[in-house]
Amino acid sequence: MTAVQSETNPSASALASSGGSSKGASIHAKGISKIYGSGENAFRALGPIDLDIKPGEFVSLIGPSGCGKSTTLLLVSGLEPPSEGSVEVDGMPLTRPISEVGIVFQDHLLLDFRTALKNVMLQQEIRGLDKAELRERAANLFDRLGLKGAEDRYPRQLSGGMRQRVSIARALVHDPSMLLMDEPFGALDAITRTQIRHDLEMLWLETRKTVLFITHSIEEAVGLSDRVLVMSTSPGRIVEEIPIDLPRPRPAHLGEYPEFSRYAQQIYEIFSKLGVYRF
Amino acid sequence: MRVFDTLWRFLEPALWFVGLLLLWEVLIRIFDVPVYVLPAPSAFLGDLIAQYQRLAYHAAMTLRIILFGLAAGVIPAVVLAYLIAKFRLAEQILYPIVVFIQGLPKITLAPLMLVWFGFSDFPKILLTALIVFFPVLVDSVTGFKSVDARQYYLSRSMGASWWQTFTRFELPTAAPSIFSGLRITVVISVTVVIVVEWLNSQNGLGYLVLRAMDSANTPMIFAILVVGSLIGVVLSALVNVAERLMLPWTRV
Numbered sequence: 001m002t003a004v005q006s007e008t009n010p011s012a013s014a015l016a017s018s019g020g021s022s023k024g025a026s027i028h029a030k031g032i033s034k035i036y037g038s039g040e041n042a043f044r045a046l047g048p049i050d051l052d053i054k055p056g057e058f059v060s061l062i063g064p065s066g067c068g069k070s071t072t073l074l075l076v077s078g079l080e081p082p083s084e085g086s087v088e089v090d091g092m093p094l095t096r097p098i099s100e101v102g103i104v105f106q107d108h109l110l111l112d113f114r115t116a117l118k119n120v121m122l123q124q125e126i127r128g129l130d131k132a133e134l135r136e137r138a139a140n141l142f143d144r145l146g147l148k149g150a151e152d153r154y155p156r157q158l159s160g161g162m163r164q165r166v167s168i169a170r171a172l173v174h175d176p177s178m179l180l181m182d183e184p185f186g187a188l189d190a191i192t193r194t195q196i197r198h199d200l201e202m203l204w205l206e207t208r209k210t211v212l213f214i215t216h217s218i219e220e221a222v223g224l225s226d227r228v229l230v231m232s233t234s235p236g237r238i239v240e241e242i243p244i245d246l247p248r249p250r251p252a253h254l255g256e257y258p259e260f261s262r263y264a265q266q267i268y269e270i271f272s273k274l275g276v277y278r279f
Numbered sequence: 280m281r282v283f284d285t286l287w288r289f290l291e292p293a294l295w296f297v298g299l300l301l302l303w304e305v306l307i308r309i310f311d312v313p314v315y316v317l318p319a320p321s322a323f324l325g326d327l328i329a330q331y332q333r334l335a336y337h338a339a340m341t342l343r344i345i346l347f348g349l350a351a352g353v354i355p356a357v358v359l360a361y362l363i364a365k366f367r368l369a370e371q372i373l374y375p376i377v378v379f380i381q382g383l384p385k386i387t388l389a390p391l392m393l394v395w396f397g398f399s400d401f402p403k404i405l406l407t408a409l410i411v412f413f414p415v416l417v418d419s420v421t422g423f424k425s426v427d428a429r430q431y432y433l434s435r436s437m438g439a440s441w442w443q444t445f446t447r448f449e450l451p452t453a454a455p456s457i458f459s460g461l462r463i464t465v466v467i468s469v470t471v472v473i474v475v476e477w478l479n480s481q482n483g484l485g486y487l488v489l490r491a492m493d494s495a496n497t498p499m500i501f502a503i504l505v506v507g508s509l510i511g512v513v514l515s516a517l518v519n520v521a522e523r524l525m526l527p528w529t530r531v
Contacts, residue, residue: 074432077432077436079435079436097435098436099436101436103433103436107427107429109427109430111430111448111451111452112528113526114528122447123437125443126434126439126443126447154528156531157531
């Protein structure tokens with residue numbers, strides 16, 4: 001019943017106060033690649049690529065379909081082993097899936113049979129974390145993500161945007177040191193996408209998790225990131241690194257910054273050179 | 280108004296049913312159909328009331344076999360389905376055997392089981408279990424396979440144990456399919472047990488049917504039919520209620 005108590009008093013700063021102090025992790029990947037099959041049938045899906053992400057940095061990986069962006073995310077999370085190279089998180093070599101992580105995929109991947117809140121609290125159940133504390137953090141995240149009142153609804157009763165918001169709450173409720181996002185807004189409409197991008201940025205500004213954000217969208221990459229890594233067509237390599245020097249929080253309409261068009265232009269030019277675009 | 284609507288939802292089919300029975304009664308009387316060919320509802324419903332103790336006893340015997348047979352069929356089916364869905368090797372080894380056994384007309388095994396196990400409950404339960412097994416197995420495999428592969432990425436990143444993955448992710452995902460297998464099965468099982476009792480029993484509704492046929496007691500056969508279908512209806516209603524309670528999200 002302690003959970004009920006904490007719900008009635010969701011302090012506005014719960015994210016910062018209730019253990020929301022987990023610092024962002026550093027990610028260091030050297031020469032990682034993924035090769036499927038062997039011998040003549042060997043297919044190189046990715047790389048080799050290097051990644052160097054500082055604690056608390058927001059980095060986007062942008063590239064054409066099938067270039068191995070999603071594979072990169074799986075290698076960085078330790079969910080798939082790299083065929084070559086190695087990954088270090090906070091200086092420790094990855095040998096198994098890291099647990100200090102929240103993952104958001106393009107599909108919400110919420111469990112149909114759990115309500116929104118219970119989907120989020122799955123993290124607490126499985127990790128065996130303190131229930132009252134996690135309830136408070138969940139309540140706060142629901143508040144911040146505009147999910148108030150959706151706690152007891154099942155995923156199929158929620159809109160696509162709401163489901164993805166629940167999925168973001170699930171990825172953050174246990175206060176991980178890094179957030180891995182694989183085209184999280186890819187299935188959403190443009191208006192929802194702009195709002196949820198802003199909401200994510202505000203959450204990130206407050207918590208400063210390390211974020212690896214995979215996207216097709218130049219607007220999302222430039223709108224959210226400290227740094228954009230541009231990938232080539234398959235097998236993906238990192239061909240350009242673009243630091244984004246824009247003030248935060250960034251506006252809904254990024255076009256109000258002349259720099260935005262410059263960054264976008266730069267990425268379009270790289271894609272044209274790679275043959276991603278043929279105009 | 281709502282109470283009336285709900286009441287009407289149950290009342291309307293009941294009225295139709297009563298109407299049909301009345302029509303049946305009237306037609307039998309007009310055309311003077313002999314009772315051993317087709318008894319009037321009054322005849323077999325009369326038997327149903329007059330013989331209710333005997334019917335209830337044998338119905339209980341049949342129900343017992345049905346429930347044991349269901350348990351003995353459904354539980355191994357779900358376990359095996361999990362193994363087949365999860366492990367390539369299990370699928371390769373078990374599926375051909377399963378397909379072969381599924382192709383067998385299993386009811387023909389009944390006399391053989393009589394030879395092996397005699398007049399006990401065991402062959403009846405075993406045969407019922409065998410027949411119940413396959414629909415549940417097939418639906419459960421589909422259910423377990425419907426877990427999104429990326430769901431396992433999430434469970435692994437949370438550090439979920441085997442048991443946590445099974446209880447929190449896999450079983451609830453498969454549950455609607457398991458229930459749909461169970462729904463089909465419950466109805467079949469009533470028929471199966473009655474047929475098995477024809478071949479090999481001293482009691483139960485199937486035995487009662489044989490006795491009634493010996494004495495050309497057609498109204499009694501109809502009375503047994505009513506009891507048998509009642510068991511089927513009640514069992515499937517129970518499955519539906521259980522599903523509603525256990526899987527509330529399927530109704531939202």
